[in-house]
Ligand SMILES: Nc1ncnc2c1ncn2[C@@H]1O[C@H](COP(=O)(O)OP(=O)(O)OP(=O)(O)O)[C@@H](O)[C@H]1O
């Protein structure tokens with residue numbers, strides 16, 4: 001079948017069912033591909049009239065229309081794109097379209113602040129003063145990150161020499177509040193590399209195709225800054241397991257896009273170090289954990305006694321305190337997350353401030369304030385660990401949760417979880 005035949009077939013089909021907008025859209029796109037711009041625009045306009053023009057088409061159709069001098073249509077498309085927020089990722093086209101329209105006098109040029117259309121946030125090294133020393137415990141995790149992220153960045157020569165590919169990523173997972181995000185930020189400070197934070201909420205858009213495009217843009221921004229670290233936090237929002245998707249939804253398309261970016265189809269990921277984090281690893285697609293993608297999956301456990309002591313020490317540094325028994329406090333807070341421990345200290349600080357206000361003079365934080373704070377404290381990691389235990393027992397394909405299983409199999413852990 002020639003392209004001409006195909007177009008004829010499509011035209012006939014649309015004539016038979018003129019209200020089938022999806023079909024008309026296919027016709028419009030085929031006409032555009034065949035270079036029959038005028039006819040294509042006419043069809044696009046009818047789809048637009050029916051309120052069925054996809055938002056992410058609006059910019060392209062609008063630009064074509066502006067070039068073809070069909071300014072009314074161009075202006076309508078621009079309005080649609082603006083109203084639906086698609087503009088973000090395609091600001092270049094918007095500018096072009098706005099300029100074309102302004103030149104022709106069809107619409108007023110809308111002056112405003114330059115849109116910040118970057119989807120990654122650059123965390124400068126100066127701003128990120130944190131290093132691994134600011135993260136309590138987690139020595140194994142730090143070592144894994146050092147090997148996979150920091151070292152390739154600092155010593156590319158070594159990696160070259162041994163023919164080891166720098167690249168691939170590390171996925172951190174574990175219960176909430178145990179330092180995944182903190183670790184990622186410390187990694188930036190540790191290697192002195194540019195560190196790009198891809199904010200998931202900036203990528204997700206309610207319109208078909210736009211989220212994928214923004215994700216692609218984020219990776220492109222990172223490739224342009226390579227060597228650098230690209231941090232994808234809460235990666236589960238971006239990559240729900242395909243089994244949790246009914247049919248081929250938008251989520252599925254995002255997973256595929258992420259896989260493509262990690263595989264760098266049609267692009268080069270050299271010098272791009274990807275760090276991901278999640279507290280629902282069972283919702284993250286298995287396909288993301290193959291070699292070259294997130295090939296190191298690292299468990300970030302709740303802090304042990306040593307680490308808890310260190311977290312408390314970090315939380316109390318630069319604050320006036322007297323006679324607090326940190327060792328004892330670390331002993332009596334098993335399974336507290338780093339965030340839980342920080343919350344205890346914050347509440348103790350509040351108690352000290354209250355006392356200072358009533359007594360009229362400054363009071364250091366003491367064991368007494370800690371006791372007040374401990375009354376309402378509890379460990380928040382237990383629920384997560386119980387859920388994880390189910391997965392290690394019933395869904396441990398390929399041994400992906402072996403590390404967690406070993407952790408949960410420790411005697412004292414079993415005792416704690418039984419309670
Ligand atoms: N190991 C640690 N050392 C020092 N502080 C810690 C540690 N773990 C957690 N904290 C404190 O708890 C806060 C929350 O930690 P963080 O945001 O890194 O947790 P997370 O693992 O990313 O949690 P989530 O899964 O909910 O995103 C940190 O900002 C820090 O103050």
Ligand SMILES: [Mg+2]
Pocket residue numbers: 180181182233277
């Ligand atoms: Mg986090």
